[in-house]
Amino acid sequence: KLDVSPAVGPRPRPEADASDSGVQVVVRIRPPCSVEGEEAPGSCLCKTSTNSVAIQGQSFTFDAVADAASTQEDFFTLVGPPLVENCLSGLNSSIFTYGQTGSGKTYTMWGPLSAISGDSMACERGLAPRVFEHLFSRIKQEQGKHKDKELICSCTCSFLEIYNEQITDLLDPMQKNLQIREDVKTACVYVESLTKESVFTMKDVNQLLVKGLANRRTGSTSANADSSRSHCVFTCVVKSESKNLGDGSNIIRMSRMNLVDLAGSERQKLTHAAGNRLKEAGNINRSLSALGNLINILAEISQSGKQWQHVPYRNSKLTFLLQESLGGNAMLAMICTVSPSESCKSETLSTLRFAQRAKAVKHRTVVNEEKEDDVNALHVQTKLLQDNIADAA
């Protein structure tokens, strides 16, 4: 088992409260469409059951497979509600989208900007806005449920981009090259000076998403004109305080939810990158290959029960920042997006292999909850969280 301290909230309580859970891996096959460099529809893979795909005679099994027929709403239903329930019960969780450029990562995570802002095609809203809709409605539901309890929730969000191994604040793009810090006492990893915004309504959330996504960097490469060369991390810290009006006892839960849209996973040679673009590609590969290495190591630890002296979280900004999600105290869902196109076959295979390794990783999660006795200790943690880390990813 890994001994990694949680990055948010109290340290783990005794073993009995911790549970081992696997990474949830869901594959989404994009419908055939005209993405640059792809020839007319011709599918190289097919969904063979609710949770398996076949490609070139090989079969892969995951937690679920969504194909072209799966709408944004269907897809949310598959992965969104458990994430929200985790969040409300004080568990940290993260969702990643992984896949080659043009396979549908951004569409799946956020959806088109016009859909988020409500200008048109609201049905195309991606996971992020739907997760918050569900979160807000569940909070309301819980608040109305118990007459003898008062439930107070707060949500604080941040949005950052890792590009070229540099962190930019997407809610204030003048803030570039931000540094990752670690609080020695609590083992909290956070981004210094990152903007944190409280959200109360969907309007607040949508505004943050639209603002951040509009500030996201895009670059043209020959692989895809709009290819995104950056990793984007939207983080929300949810704090809920449940006060028993009868005896005055109080339970405080705190959880962190990371929504991570990764840069394209395609190998560098495909992009014919040169000069600065090559440097970017190199760094993007550094973060992604660090992620790949970590997944390999964590899968091996999970399968063999072997202890590693050193898990290399610090090899890249991405893995350092998200170390809690990667084998630490967080539930992790990995959404692997693939194109159905023949011309993408080898990248699709490599995405499915990555997904298969991720499936082998086991996590140890604990509920970040403190009862009245521990409230003082938690207040110190909460203050630290608010002062320093709130939404470090």
Ligand code: ADP
């Ligand atoms: P990525 O972020 O992986 O580079 P995008 O999310 O930008 O890929 O998707 C590439 C194109 O395919 C976009 O035009 C997007 O709208 C479209 N697309 C992706 N997935 C789907 C889907 N499931 N249904 C409909 N269109 C999709």
Ligand code: MG
């Ligand atoms: Mg994208």
